[in-house]
Amino acid sequence: MGETSPTATIVIVEDEPAIADALAARLRAEGFAVEVAHDGLRGVELCARMEPDLVVLDVMLPGIDGHEVCRRVQRDRPVPVLMLTALDAETDLLVGLGVGADDYMTKPFSQREFVARVRALLRRVQRAADGSATRAITAGPLTIDPARREIRLDGRLVHLTPTEFDLVHRLAQRPGIVFTREQLLEEVWGYADGTAGERTVDSHVAAVRR
Ligand code: CA
Secondary structure, eight states, X not given: OOSSOTTOEEEEEOSOHHHHHHHHHHHHHTTOEEEEESSHXXXXXXXXXXXXXXXXXXXXXXXXXXXXXXXXXXXHSOOOEEEEESOHHHHHHHHHHTOOOSEEEESSOXXXXXXXXXXXXXXXXXXXXXXXXXXXXEEXXXXXXXXXXXXXXXXXXXXXXXXXXXXXXXXXXXXTOOOOHHHHIIXXXXXXXXXXXXXXXXXXXXXXXX
16 A cells, blocks of 8 residues: 555446446545446546546446447557456457457456556556656667657557557566566566466567567
8 A cells, every 4th residue: 555646546447336336445445536437438438537547447348348448548548457357268369459458357356356456557657657767778670768658660650558568668678588477477567476467478478479
């Protein structure tokens, strides 16, 4: 506690009221300001209005699904997205599609795990914003500009999600060094836990390679 701003605003987009209420109550108890939308379109509107620091987004939503909500929300302004899925296989599929979420949790999960992920994601974004490493890096055809959070390939701007950016940046800072999945999880995602997390690394690395 206390590492992230206690006034951080979080938007939850989840159509199951019991889950939405439980997650909102827990985040409020942790000191966050929380707003809830129960369908995709309202979620997009809410994000445009609130300009939240983080979005918790269920994949299966009435109206427009989480995939499309993520795209629309990210189009307006970059914001970290924690996506909730019903199946592990769905997570792999979504990362493969390059949906642009920064982290994924498969239901059911514990409230404690949920809060840990939210805090890790907020910390990561804050750390990136603090610009601890702002020197541009050139690695072969890649130019990485941490101050602007831009990556260019042969001079052409490459679209990456915040997580993908952090992953490439971290790898490029120490070329030739082999990282374990655990190291990447800890350094990029800000936590190190079981196999679900390691799968997240695999999926994101696959997305970046594409
Ligand atoms: Ca749902």
